[in-house]
Amino acid sequence: MWMILAAAVLAIFTIKGPVYSYFEIEDAGKHGIYIGLSQDILGAYYAGGEVSEKTLQMINVMTSYNTAEYEYTPTWARQSYDLDVQPVEFIISYLDTFIRNPVSMARAAAAREDALWNIFPGEDAVLGCVNRTGTIEKESEWNRFYPKRVYNSFYNAMGRFTAYTASTQWIAALQWRCGVFTLLGLAAILTMVWSAGYKKYLLISAPIAGHIISLLLSTGWSEFRYFWPLNLMNLFLLLFMIPVLNGNSGK
Secondary structure (H helix, E strand, O other): OHHHHHHHHHHHHHHHHHHHHHOOOOOOOOOOOOOOHHHHHHHHHHOOOOOOHHHHHHHHHHOOOOOOOOOOEOOEOOOOOOOOOOHHHHHHHHHHHHHHOHHHHHHHHHHHOHHHHOOOOOOOOOEEOOOOOOOOOOOHHHHHHOOOOOOOOOHHHHHHHHHHHHHOHHHHHHHOOOHHHHHHHHHHHHHHHHHHOOHHHHHHHHHHHHHHHHHHHHOOEEEHHHHHHHHHHHHHHHHHHHHHHHHHHOO
């Protein structure tokens, strides 16, 4: 366990150090890094919650100094990306707002992560990158590094297939959302722990938990391109549960 954590930390510092330096990757700064968590603060504020004076200053920046006319949408973060404060300062304001408004903050987080837990889209929910067929070949920077897309004989047939799956409610719930697999994966973990009697199986859910945490920390709305790995991981859990339960029943 500790060896795995040590290897992960070493990989992080290696990538952010020598690798970034070799490829001359520039630091993106703080532009937009609070877009997800700041949505929760706005959710508490526009629900009539109590916020500190320091947090209110951040809210003014988020809403481009126009809190009265800002249109807060629970499922889609539309605030300014210009909030430029130190992470520690933001975390303190976030925790302070959560302590003052735990229910409103939890609701706001659940709304922006609708695709994670909801089987079907909630009210006004938007899920990006579903059946997306557009390209960015018009971007000059893209063309510098990647060749132009070449269409093959599978394109039209696959386009019709994905369009059908995206427009069919239950198929879309399985292929283009995560709610069903998230709930099944949670049930699989609880079943293995309860039936097999081994808490060690909780460790199997670590990648899923880590991915969910990363979504909660970073995303201001649901985009399937960030969510689809959860379906694969939860499907693995369901398949892994079969030999575990079979082995336990044979004892």
